[in-house]
Amino acid sequence: MSLTPTLARTWIDRWDRQQEGYLPDREIMFAVIADAVAANTDRADPLVLDVACGPGSLGARIRERLPQARVIGIDADPVLLELARTAYGFDLVDRNLADPAWTADLPAEPIDAFVSTTALHWLGADQLAALYAQSAKLLRPGGVLLNGDDMVAETTDIDQLHAAIGTRQLEREGVGDREGWVDWWSAITAEPELATAVAERDNRRWEHPEDNGVTYEQHLKFLRAAGFRSAEPIWQYGRRRIIAAVN
Template identity: 40%
Template sequence: MGIDWTQWLRRWDAQQQGYVPEREARFTAMFDVVAQLLPASFVAVDLACGPGSLSQRLLSRFPQARVIAMDMDPVMLAVGRGALGTVDGRLQWARADLASPTWREAVGETPVDVVLSSTAMHWLPLESLARLYRDLGGLLRPGGLFLNADHMTFGSRHPTFARLDGQARDGQWTDAAFAARGAETSEQWWTALAAEPELAPLFAERAELYAGKQRPEAQPGFDTHRALLDEAGFRESGTIWQVLSDRVLLAVR
């Protein structure tokens, strides 16, 4: 009996919802902007796509759109390909490390109309993030959009906001909190998936790829994201949806 890819994607979405309760609202906010600012037919890039949750929802809402879904993780890409396929040729999977200066080569076409990312940019070191934003400036057409949904912390000018945000999230992501909600943690999901014997080679490849990589200790805040986008040549950037530090940032090329 083969791997039930759809079940693994469903479980991925459920545990991610435990970390970001407003996850579906974030997706909807991003797509509402796309609906208002882009034509019905467009090309999108889903950066650090994981198993394709964002791409799946985008293609469902916009039946004339095409998406290039990119990630460096061979396991994530396997789950996405297995669960979603190509959506009648509208979904293309590509492998690339966004921290690499050559990641744009995997896109395969330029320019594109919109680049989206969800809960991923915080993994990049500051210098890699700055380079990525410069690269996006060359990838997007004039007037193209970049939408980033992630936790972007408050700066030093907003200590009260930062304190409120910390209090709201304090204890929310602990194993005990997940157990109390009857929810699966990310670690539990990965451990269960690794028990699929067919995936052993991909997990070995994944371990080699991620050796030495780690989340930066100091993650760039919202003000830093905006400053880097300004330096990259984006003419507008700002928040279009927000619950404390959980934001959707829109930048216009």
């Protein structure tokens, strides 16, 4: 038997629920990014690059907002790529963003939007700066980069406030007892329809920081150095921000 779209979506739904245990406003972030993509194009079918796409949750929300959008997902996790491929039929590129050649398999046409959520903190600071520079070259003039992530503060005072309001938010939304990241991965590695992808994931053994320590101010500095003409936040809760950068 092979992985079916129904089974893939079951695992993605479970993924989304466990992610909300860390990010209770995750769906709001998706909606803001999708709305920003729609607002920044006059095309019904923009070309959208979903970077570190995971199982395709953000790309799927963008397609709900813009049904004709062409979404290309990039990731290096074979399990998550297989879920996205089977559930949504996206164009997918299997590349590690830490590799400077990650753009090699992309189409030659200019990209309308470069999007990512809660993933780019896995890149080192130099790698993130390089990725922003590459994205500026890939985007059409006027194209937009949208990165939603936890961006560390300059001071421990703000970090402490972020932790406090985050705890209260989890309590208020009633999601603090959701399945955890480790539990989800333990469960899916036992899924027989994903055995090949799981084995490949085990072979890859990535090395990456859990958090690159890049502050919000550094994100803006990197984006402006990359050549974006404007870069500012369009949404924020605590340290979590969505930064929009226009090419």
